[in-house]
Amino acid sequence: MTDCYAVIGNPIEHSKSPEIHRRFAAATGEAMTYRRLWAPHEHFRAVAEAFCCGGGHGLNVTVPFKEEAYAFADRLSERAAAAGAVNTLRFDSDGQRFGDNTDGVGLLRDLQDNLGITIAGRRVLVLGAGGAARGVLPALLAADPAALFLANRTAARAEALAERFGTLHPCPLSAIPERGFELIVNTTAAGLQGENLELPDDVLAPGGTAYDLVYADTETPFIRWARTHGATTTSDGLGMLVEQAAEAFFVWRGVRPPTAPVIAALRRGEA
Structure with missing residues (x-):
């Protein structure tokens, strides 16, 4: 039997998660399928339950459902x-729905390991206060910034x-x-709709870093803004994804797949 997984969200057609997990499965030899799952804004629970009852083994959860997934889970990880x-649901054999959040560790690995960005001792600004912000705040705080x-x-x-x-x-x-932040992390979904954020010109310190959790085939409005306001390092959220x-x-x-080849392939536009 091949185990079934999916990513649930709204919108969802842009998601690269199926390609990522296809590559992970191929690299590790795991037998699994993975697809996109669209849910109406008011019907996350019904769609998630139908997938679970239909034999699904787990879900990735993206905007705007991360707080609803928190309420949907029977058990939660500490993070x-x-x-x-x-942002991660696992449907266990005993019928329990286990909820985890991998956003924070994903962001830190991309910032620190892949991009070489130091968080400790830096002044950090987080834009947004939704489920994505909730997911990354504990990890950012644990990285010991000077202030957040x-x-x-x-x-x-x-x-x-x-x-x-x-x-x-x-x-x-x-x-x-305040002003003059050395790292700004945009957790809003504005970039998905191509929306600009209204930010003061001096909010980013000269030579600072701008990171957008949204990823896109073209530069997000936030990253464009950062490049014209003195950012030395900018990145979308593909690596975090x-x-x-x-x-x-x-x-x-229970297997850790390699990530560097997948990030490189997606950056090259391979699908």
Whole structure:
């Protein structure tokens, strides 16, 4: 029997996850299939349950369903519990739905291991306060930045996140906007719709790093903005996507697939 997996989201047609997991399966010899699964905004639970009851073994969860997946899970990993969001669901043989969050470790591996970006001692700004921000905040805080700030169109959501995560680590965390950040991480989905973010000209320190969790075949508006405002290093979220997928693959299969060849192939546009 071949085990079945999928990525669920809305929108979902852009997702590179099926190609990533096809490459992982080929590299590790794991017998599995993987597909895209679209869900209407109000019907995540129904679609996820139908996939599980139909013999599905696990789901990757993308925008906008990570907080709904958190509520859907029966058991949570420590990192999912800390984040309050789930991006990986595993359907166990005992009927339990196990929820994990691999976003944070995926982001850190891409920033630190693949891009050589140091987080410790840096001033970091996170844009957004949704499920994606929840997923990466514990890992960013654990990397020991000098300070971490949050910004969101709805200020109350950023303030709520600052209150939730402010006691996890001694790093100062605030929703009060400042200027001159050495690393800005955009967790919003604005880039999926090609939307520009309204940011002060001096929010990024000269020579700083800009990282967009969104990935696209063309440069995202946030990355374009960063390049014209003094960023030395910029990256979309393709590397994070592959790294978090590798961690999810391990959660499902107990095997760690190689990531560098997959990132390189996708950067070359191979499908």
